[in-house]
Amino acid sequence: MVAKTLFGFEEILAEELRALGAEEIEIMTRAVKYKGDKALLYKSNLHLRTAIKILKPLLSFNVGNEDQLYRKVKSIKWDEYFSVAETFAIDGVTSGKVFTHSKYAALKSKDAIVDQFRDKYGERPSVDLDEPDLRINIHIAGIKCTVSLDSSGSSLGKRGYKLQQVYAPLSEVMAAGMILLSGWDKKSDFIDPMCGSGTILIEAALMAQNIPAGSFRHFTFETWKDFDEELWNKIQAAGKAQQIPFTGTLQGYDNNRKAVAIAQANIDRADVADFVAVEQQDFFKSEAPVAEGEEENKGGMIMMNPPYGERLDEDKDMIPFYKEIGTHLKHFYNGWDAWILSGNLQALKFVGLRPSRKIRLYNGPLECKMQKYELYRGSKKAAKQKLPR
Numbered sequence: 001m002v003a004k005t006l007f008g009f010e011e012i013l014a015e016e017l018r019a020l021g022a023e024e025i026e027i028m029t030r031a032v033k034y035k036g037d038k039a040l041l042y043k044s045n046l047h048l049r050t051a052i053k054i055l056k057p058l059l060s061f062n063v064g065n066e067d068q069l070y071r072k073v074k075s076i077k078w079d080e081y082f083s084v085a086e087t088f089a090i091d092g093v094t095s096g097k098v099f100t101h102s103k104y105a106a107l108k109s110k111d112a113i114v115d116q117f118r119d120k121y122g123e124r125p126s127v128d129l130d131e132p133d134l135r136i137n138i139h140i141a142g143i144k145c146t147v148s149l150d151s152s153g154s155s156l157g158k159r160g161y162k163l164q165q166v167y168a169p170l171s172e173v174m175a176a177g178m179i180l181l182s183g184w185d186k187k188s189d190f191i192d193p194m195c196g197s198g199t200i201l202i203e204a205a206l207m208a209q210n211i212p213a214g215s216f217r218h219f220t221f222e223t224w225k226d227f228d229e230e231l232w233n234k235i236q237a238a239g240k241a242q243q244i245p246f247t248g249t250l251q252g253y254d255n256n257r258k259a260v261a262i263a264q265a266n267i268d269r270a271d272v273a274d275f276v277a278v279e280q281q282d283f284f285k286s287e288a289p290v291a292e293g294e295e296e297n298k299g300g301m302i303m304m305n306p307p308y309g310e311r312l313d314e315d316k317d318m319i320p321f322y323k324e325i326g327t328h329l330k331h332f333y334n335g336w337d338a339w340i341l342s343g344n345l346q347a348l349k350f351v352g353l354r355p356s357r358k359i360r361l362y363n364g365p366l367e368c369k370m371q372k373y374e375l376y377r378g379s380k381k382a383a384k385q386k387l388p389r
């Protein structure tokens with residue numbers, strides 16, 4: 001099988017797969033190859049937090065032109081996988097000089113499948129791009145072509161709990177990958193002070209309680225001819241049984257009222273409202289929470305995805321905005337570890353704190369950096385005096 005992922009998450013995806021019992025794990029670019037049975041295919045879809053698709057390869061071959069592609073795709077016995085009465089869709093991914101247009105490779109493959117059914121049954125199955133019964137993936141890199149079944153359907157980054165989102169939300173896979181890369185212990189307090197639609201907080205809450213990432217959605221393998229419902233029910237039940245209690249606090253802020261309402265609706269849908277609190281609050285007026293009866297805050301993790309300023313009119317404000325983020329963290333979050341993800345690499349340099357880690361990631365097509373700042377404890381009194389009210 002092949003689990004596809006985002007750039008930078010390959011190693012943690014391999015770790016997730018190891019924990020699920022995968023064998024012969026091989027790390028590739030934006031993907032991890034592995035061996036396993038049907039149960040592992042189902043578990044991969046249900047549990048993996050950093051995979052965006054699980055592919056089951058059917059045939060790999062070398063291809064030099066479109067006729068070869070047509071003949072090879074036609075050589076697969078497609079009626080073993082679906083019938084004329086069912087629908088299908090093909091996703092094409094190409095790189096290299098032989099096939100420069102992925103849509104063309106997909107079209108040629110579709111012709112081969114349709115012709116095979118027509119030759120045999122006098123009828124052809126229809127294409128349904130949105131909700132097909134069978135999703136086929138054609139991957140061509142140079143002359144190497146692999147035809148696979150896509151067992152997931154829509155991206156696994158669409159968990160199903162986020163029906164509403166703010167401008168520039170993170171995908172659930174991106175948020176989960178960031179938390180796993182940060183090494184958060186799943187116990188300490190966690191704050192996202194610019195939480196938007198709440199993706200980071202919800203992913204942290206699911207992870208902390210060991211709730212499978214795919215608990216809220218369906219997968220294409222459920223419509224496959226060889227679907228084993230009993231096995232799937234068992235795997236889902238085992239997933240529910242592995243839930244563990246979480247005793248920490250997950251706190252979100254956003255200064256935009258609408259974003260807070262959207263985050264709250266998503267938190268409710270993901271059923272994590274008992275652990276995640278969001279409120280309308282300007283980060284620059286916030287400070288690390290101190291528990292009742294304690295002198296000092298007990299530290300924790302702060303993770304944020306501030307605006308990048310990709311709208312032209314915002315550009316000019318970004319450098320002072322990022323400078324202020326650094327100053328505020330330094331004065332009001334002593335003892336915390338802060339992670340900032342930004343696609344505004346220029347502005348990120350102005351945070352003014354020394355990053356102890358820098359990780360290159362991509363948010364969609366945009367190159368980003370996720371940087372860690374360890375905020376050492378200073379005088380709380382001095383910090384309080386500087387808090388603007």
Ligand SMILES: C[S@@+](CC[C@H](N)C(=O)[O-])C[C@H]1O[C@@H](n2cnc3c(N)ncnc32)[C@H](O)[C@@H]1O
Pocket residue numbers: 165166167168169170171193194195196197198199200253254255256259281282283284305306307308
């Ligand atoms: C890029 S979005 C975050 C998206 C979020 N990670 C998600 O998955 O939906 C940045 C958010 O920062 C919020 N924001 C900007 N300035 C802020 C401030 N001073 N205090 C709190 N939130 C702020 C914006 O309202 C916006 O929702």
